[in-house]
Amino acid sequence: MASPTLITPSTSKSQPLIIPLKPKSSITAAATTTTTHHYSRRREFLSLTASVLAPSWVLFPPAPALASSDEEYVKDTTEVIGKVRTTITMDKNDPNVAAAVAELRESSNSWVAKYRKEKSLLGRASFRDMYSALNAVSGHYISFGPTAPIPAKRKARILEEMATAEKALLRGR
Numbered sequence: 001m002a003s004p005t006l007i008t009p010s011t012s013k014s015q016p017l018i019i020p021l022k023p024k025s026s027i028t029a030a031a032t033t034t035t036t037h038h039y040s041r042r043r044e045f046l047s048l049t050a051s052v053l054a055p056s057w058v059l060f061p062p063a064p065a066l067a068s069s070d071e072e073y074v075k076d077t078t079e080v081i082g083k084v085r086t087t088i089t090m091d092k093n094d095p096n097v098a099a100a101v102a103e104l105r106e107s108s109n110s111w112v113a114k115y116r117k118e119k120s121l122l123g124r125a126s127f128r129d130m131y132s133a134l135n136a137v138s139g140h141y142i143s144f145g146p147t148a149p150i151p152a153k154r155k156a157r158i159l160e161e162m163a164t165a166e167k168a169l170l171r172g173r
Contacts, residue, residue, distance in 0.1 A: 073115065074169050077130055080111050081162050084137055088158060092149045101146035108134045126168035133161040 087104045090097050112134060121127045136158050140150050150158070 073121065076111055077126060077165065077169060080107055080130070080134070081166055083107055084133065084158070084162060088137065088150050088155055092147060098146045101141050105138060105141065108138055124168065125173045126165045129161045129165035129168065133158045133165065
């Protein structure tokens with residue numbers, strides 16, 4: 001077995017940790033600023049040329065089209081409220097329940113797809129209540145099928161949200 005050796009500090013002069021940098025000559029600094037100045041002028045020229053030659057639709061893209069006006073939103077929302085009320089109050093033994101639920105799901109999906117993208121509608125009370133009610137109705141029919149009756153508690157909450165949405169629509173909210 002080898003014996004451990006003891007490491008002792010050497011008496012030789014150690015190298016400095018930081019290597020001093022040599023100052024740049026004035027010729028190199030002048031060439032660098034000239035080159036930088038040249039590139040910035042070239043960049044300005046190219047951007048100016050591109051802006052002059054670019055078609056107007058590139059520089060000024062058309063504003064995104066709004067999905068609807070307020071009148072259309074009120075009309076569509078009122079129609080969907082009517083469909084929801086008639087569908088959830090139908091008797092479970094009615095033979096037209098499945099068709100009514102399918103029609104309601106289609107109209108509610110199109111309403112949500114049309115108005116969910118509108119930033120101006122997201123803060124409205126009518127949109128919020130309507131979206132919540134449609135979510136509850138669609139979730140029920142997806143989970144339990146189109147012929148399953150909506151429980152009384154859930155139905156009361158949905159009808160209350162519909163009434164609140166309708167009042168908010170009348171107030172322009």
